[in-house]
Amino acid sequence: MITLRSVLYILAFALFIYGLMGLTGPRTAVRGNAIAAAGMVVAVVATLLTPGLGNWWLIALGLVLGTVIGIPAARRVKMTAMPQMVALFNGVGGGAVALTAWVEFRKTAGFTGEPAFVPISTLFAAIIGSISFWGSLVAFGKLQELLPGRPISAGRWQLPLNVLLLAGAVACAVAIGLGGTAELLLVAVLVLAGLGGLAVVLPIGGADMPVVVSLLNAFTGLSAAAAGLALGNTAMIVAGMLVGASGSILTDQMAKAMNRSIPSIVAGGFGGGQAAAPVTAGGSVRSISAADAAIQLAYANQVIIVPGYGMAVAQAQHAVQDMAKLLTERGVEVNYAIHPVAGRMPGHMNVLLAEADVPYEQLKEMDEINDEFARTDVALVIGANDVTNPAARSDPGSPIYGMPILNVDQARAVIVLKRSMRAGFAGVDNPLYTDPKTSMLFGDAKSSVRDVIEELKAL
Structure with a gap:
């Protein structure tokens, strides 16, 4: 049965895709961004038409807070700080997905009686969303120079540490999927995945940070799509997949532009951008007026x-x-x-x-x-x-x-x-x-x- 909500979702998706097409060139970028934003407004309206939706005052509060914080922040940011803002806003998206997964766990009493795809997609969203949130905060800190731009690593123990944290998060998720209902297990998933996000991004040098921001953006999109699958929200699925796919393509293109592979970047990048470099290439510097x-x-x-x-x-x-x-x-x-x-x-x-x-x-x-x-x-x-x-x-x-x-x-x-x-x-x-x-x-x-x-x- 075709409903107004379905029609609005289709319209929103068309606007998303048309807006992305506009972002391919500088002449149409501003218009494309406006079209995609309009699509998101339509998607929000369609979601608000969901039958049985409650907690209207919480929804209104969230919309007001997001508007009050987001619009001034976006308008005041300087173009030089745009990469930091992108990293921060991307992290907020990943964090929102992780919190949504936690709420869904509590709402269903540990996914009791839910079909298998619900805990699988929700736990996937929790892990990836938490990694994206905490990793994006590190990327923001390095770009803003609140953290040293140089790689911060545990040396030869870094890779085992990363694997251990990810394995721990997955093990807790598997325990939940097999019937565990203790909320501490879900908290452990979020904490271990968050520590994994920190552990993965801290060893990456500042020179590779733009690629990392793009990769984390793709992660946020994929986690949102997974959460949308669990919640039965078509807008989250489509928008998340668009973000995930476009972010993955951009990450690949940026890595190629630097002649570096994504695994080598994740394994530990280069560059700190902190210290002044003496001229060691031979010859002298000629200064002019x-x-x-x-x-x-x-x-x-x-x-x-x-x-x-x-x-x-x-x-x-x-x-x-x-x-x-x-x-x-x-x-x-x-x-x-x-x-x-x-x-x-x-x-x-x-x-x-x-x-x-x-x-x-x-x-x-x-x-x-x-x-x-x-x-x-x-x-x-x-x-x-x-x-x-x-x-x-x-x-x-x-x-x-x-x-x-x-x-x-x-x-x-x-x-x-x-x-x-x-x-x-x-x-x-x-x-x-x-x-x-x-x-x-x-x-x-x-x-x-x-x-x-x-x-x-x-x-």
Whole structure:
């Protein structure tokens, strides 16, 4: 029998899928996000139409609290902190699923009389949701630099510890599935899985944290789908599977962009992003002024701008676009080279530059732009580090060896805007900075770009 609730669910799922399609490109991303959000509103309304639904005041309280906390947090967050917010919000989703599993256990008196799929899916949701919640908190702490970015590991005991915690959680879940009704067993599942989430993510270095956030996002989606199966909630099943599938695909793409396997990342990543790195690649660093940089840029035929996290921190995207407009007016061809993992989150640079009204046709992905560097007069690197490090190609002993990078070192001249000689998020030196054709313009990126603009106007 087709009901209004069924029709609303179908409409919500269509909006989810159509919204996801919009997120594939910067031109349609904002609209896609709005469409998917509208789909979630429809799904919530459909769920509220469930026959026999009670506790309306608790539902209203939850909606009010979520709105009061969520909207201001999302509106006030800076783009530089977006990866942290994604990790935190993702963790909240996993935690909600874990708590839902606990409530379902209590409501059914330990799944007494329930068909087998209910305890299986609920316990799966409890384990994965708890791992996602606590793992996401660690990811948030590392990205926010509340925790050290370096791997925190138990050494050779780390893998046995991870296996022991996961095995303990599964053993308690099996005990429940075989008829155990003691609530302490469910609490043990949540605690052991949570400790497992901490144990798995703490040894992963800061440089791999964006991949971990994406992986945990997929975990949250899968746990929500499993919980939806147990509760008979179609919206949770479909939305959870969409999140799980898209998160898994994104995780795989990000790992490939760094030329790393997901198992190697989970086994322990690299990078701390904490200590300043001395220049050990040989040669000396050549510092220049804004006037020198302006002259090189003004008389170039082609310039490629390489944005990174440093540009995001300085909020320099508008100044960079103003500089690019001046160069274009002088007949200089300007493009932007975007590395897949620049900025600690996929699409981070695209969003920032789109905010500054950079024409979409100037935003070039790594595979599209890399061959152009050899024909480029000046490559202007603004706050990017690891994604331009030639050691990824030439030094087998480097932690980032094999990671695809932007071929900045092949340009005829390189100008790097940077605050200091501090290492990037991977915590390794960058020999690009001591290359004879590289010039360093030290200082805040926004201030440096504005100084270059003034010098360009004076030429």
